[in-house]
Amino acid sequence: MSSALVSPASADLVVGHYPTPVERIEALSRPKSALWVKRDDLTHPLYGGNKVRKLEHLLAEARRRGKTRVLTLGAAGSHHVLATSLFGARAGLAVDAVLVPQRNTGHVVENLRADLAAGATLFPVGSYATVPFGLLRAYRHTSYVIPMGGSNVVGSMGYVDAARELAAQVKAGVLPEPDVAVVTLGSGGTVAGLAAGLALAGLRTRIIAVVVAGPAFVTVAMARWLARRCYARAGGRDAALVRDRIVPTAKYLGRGYGEPTAAGARATEEAKEVGLVLDPTYTAKCFAAAQDVVRSESYANVLYWHTLSSAPMEPLLASAPAADSIDPRLRRLLR
Numbered sequence: 611m612s613s614a615l616v617s618p619a620s621a622d623l624v625v626g627h628y629p630t631p632v633e634r635i636e637a638l639s640r641p642k643s644a645l646w647v648k649r650d651d652l653t654h655p656l657y658g659g660n661k662v663r664k665l666e667h668l669l670a671e672a673r674r675r676g677k678t679r680v681l682t683l684g685a686a687g688s689h690h691v692l693a694t695s696l697f698g699a700r701a702g703l704a705v706d707a708v709l710v711p712q713r714n715t716g717h718v719v720e721n722l723r724a725d726l727a728a729g730a731t732l733f734p735v736g737s738y739a740t741v742p743f744g745l746l747r748a749y750r751h752t753s754y755v756i757p758m759g760g761s762n763v764v765g766s767m768g769y770v771d772a773a774r775e776l777a778a779q780v781k782a783g784v785l786p787e788p789d790v791a792v793v794t795l796g797s798g799g800t801v802a803g804l805a806a807g808l809a810l811a812g813l814r815t816r817i818i819a820v821v822v823a824g825p826a827f828v829t830v831a832m833a834r835w836l837a838r839r840c841y842a843r844a845g846g847r848d849a850a851l852v853r854d855r856i857v858p859t860a861k862y863l864g865r866g867y868g869e870p871t872a873a874g875a876r877a878t879e880e881a882k883e884v885g886l887v888l889d890p891t892y893t894a895k896c897f898a899a900a901q902d903v904v905r906s907e908s909y910a911n912v913l914y915w916h917t918l919s920s921a922p923m924e925p926l927l928a929s930a931p932a933a934d935s936i937d938p939r940l941r942r943l944l945r
Contacts, residue, residue, distance in 0.1 A: 623669055626653040626662045629775045629878035632785045632913075635884050642907040645900065646785050647886065648776065651920035658919035660800050661693035663758035663768030669701045671764050672754035673873035681748055682756040683708040683741055685868065686734075687718025689798075689892075689919065690759050695728035705730045706753065708744035710737060713868045714944035717889055719933050720923055722940065727930035734939050752839040759797025761832070761840045766803035770840055773807020776913075780813065787845070789813045789909035790857075794892045794917055795819035795829055796867075802836030803855060804915070809851035810844055817928070818903060819858045823867040826860040833858075834932040862895040873898040886916060893918045 615647065630652050635645045653662035672680050680698050684691040691842045698705040707730055712718050725732060748753070756765070780787050791808075795801050801819045808815050823829055834856055841852045864871035875893030878933040879896050880887050888894040893916065900914035 621651045623701050624654065624662060624665050625667060627655070627813065628653070632644045632776075632779055634785070637884050638901060638904065640878065640904055640907050643904045643909055644911050645889075645904045646788065646913045648791075648912060648913055648915045650772070651887075651916050651918055652773040654921075655692055655921055657687055657696050657919050657921050659693065659919035660769070660915075661760055662697070663764035663772055663803075664799060665693060665697050667768050668754075668756050668760055669697060672703060672756075673701065673921050675754060677703070677754035679706060679750060680756050681706045681708075681745065681750075681753040681756065682760075683710070683745065683758050685710055685718075686711035686940070687712050687715070687868075687891075689721065691730070692721045692724050692728070692926075693919075694756060694760070695725045695730035699729055700819055703754075706733065706748045708733045708735055708741055708748055709732070709940070709943055710735055710741065711945045713942045716861040716891070718868075718944065720927065722936065722943075723887060723930035723933065724923065724926040726936070727926060727928070732940060734943050756793065757797070759799055761797035761799025761802070761836065763836065763843055766799040766806075766836050766840050767843070769800050769803025770807035770810065770844055771803075773804050773813070774811050776911065777808075777811035777813055785913075786911050787813055788911045788913035790818050790903065791913040792818045792820060792896060792903060793915045794896040795821045795833055795858060796823045796892060798829055798833035800837055800915075800917065801833045803840055805833070805837040805852055805855045806840035806844060806846065809841060809848075809855060810846055816854075817856050818899065819856050819857055820899045821860040821863050822892050822895050824860070824863060826858065826863065829864050830856070830858045859899060862899050864895070867891065871895060871898070877901060887918065887920055889918050 870890035877898035
């Protein structure tokens with residue numbers, strides 16, 4: 611569906627809307643612990659969330675290298691794949707994506723339909739073990755490869771920028787310096803960039819990294835490795851400032867990636883009361899963790915980093931195929 615692409619002459623790189631707001635959630639705060647929210651759901655009116663900051667760097671790099679396509683991967687309902695499909699098209703780049711199975715939910719189906727409406731070419735594979743074969747099938751010499759979640763050093767630098775943005779908001783008095791930031795840990799790039807950026811900005815804030823994809827030891831190791839790489843790339847000199855900044859927890863993972871949890875369901879209902887929309891794969895688990903940290907009253911100021919787009923899906927689905935008309939090979943990804 612190449613009609614969704616724009617011509618190179620009219621192509622434009624994604625630029626987010628910054629700074630994203632910070633809000634104190636009084637209704638969910640405690641006497642000794644305030645809950646703050648960094649609204650990265652508002653990074654772009656077309657499609658927000660944490661992928662926008664990464665794609666700014668990644669798509670610029672693809673264009674700098676003279677590539678005409680990007681190739682990435684993710685689960686069937688991947689937010690990253692959808693964001694890449696949308697913003698890659700706006701940058702004049704064709705988008706190919708290898709997809710692996712995911713639990714069948716309405717949210718996942720909507721994202722898959724929106725990928726197709728955006729003009730992405732999708733390559734389904736049966737498992738993560740067969741992803742390399744899918745990548746080989748999809749790769750062309752004009753492809754710029756973007757890893758899962760946009761989480762390499764180039765993409766993670768978007769969250770180095772985000773940490774500096776937060777430091778500027780602290781300096782301006784928008785919020786006090788957070789004791790901890792509670793952040794989803796999936797592919798690792800968001801946590802890594804923030805860890806490096808907080809160190810570079812001189813903030814003491816530590817990151818409670820809520821693991822939402824296993825195995826946990828792999829995702830944690832990747833985030834810490836990326837954090838060190840980002841810190842060095844940005845000119846950091848004291849690696850000790852980054853080394854212990856990430857504090858992981860796998861307590862909220864449940865049965866695994868994409869599997870809802872009871873704690874996440876409760877968090878979703880409570881978030882709805884204060885105007886936040888969560889998804890069961892990422893943000894529900896992270897918000898549940900943030901609430902537990904606040905309830906413990908161990909820290910005076912807790913910052914929850916909200917990474918799910920709150921832009922309306924209706925415009926993205928206007929030209930999308932109906933769920934029952936999706937290619938059967940793609941429908942088999944929904945389990």
